Amino acid sequence: MSEAAVMPRGNAVAVVAAGTDSNGTARPDGRNRRAAETRRKIIEAAKVMIAETSTAPTVVAVARRADVSVRSVFQHFGDVESLFVTVLDAIGQDIVVPQQASDSRPLAERVASVVQGLAEVFDKIVPLRVAAGQFVDHPALIERGNAFKLELRKSTFEAFAPEFASLGEQAREELADAIGAALSLDAWIVLRRRDGLSFDRAAAVWRMTLEALLTHRFASVAAE
Incomplete structure (x- = not known):
């Protein structure tokens, strides 16, 4: 987790809702769809990496796997922990x-x-x-x-x-x-x-x- 060590940390679970920007302003529909797709790709990439390695992936590695920028990850999640908690919830929803x-x-x-x-x-x-x-x-x-x-x-x-x-x-x-x-x-x-x-x-x-x-x-x- 060397890359993650220098990333900002906090208690937020997710800072940006799917339909808003960082200031809470509603995005146009096209941007909403792109943002939602980016968020989905980030979560899915992290889920797959955890299943493969049993380790918490770094933001850099998740961004690379999801084919998005590191900045995009932090636009959707405030810190490494927030991303992990969201992935945990997503995995929980998949389990019957x-x-x-x-x-x-x-x-x-x-x-x-x-x-x-x-x-x-x-x-x-x-x-x-x-x-x-x-x-x-x-x-x-x-x-x-x-x-x-x-x-x-x-x-x-x-x-x-x-x-x-x-x-x-x-x-x-x-x-x-x-x-x-x-x-x-x-x-x-x-x-x-x-x-x-x-x-x-x-x-x-x-x-x-x-x-x-x-x-x-x-x-x-x-x-x-």
């Missing part, structure tokens, strides 16, 4: 999160469904998460990460509603915490990137882990 299994299905089927759904989503965003390392403290990324974790926690309660219903409040929260930690994006990255496991083997590890957590928790409750 599978619906969770009905809580009336057998536990083993629900475990398999939850793991498969999470694994498929996480496998698509691993390159983005790895690339986001240098922007880990960016407020927008923190906000989106926290929202994502809350959504996964909600899905966990829904998928295993019958099992959670038998627990006290503290036990429910502890089990949800354990599942959230064990089946997190960072945990998936460890299995796939650090340990080099195939998708199927990593998913099998997660199924065993989730089954073990559920079995242990309910065995402990039954023994009380």
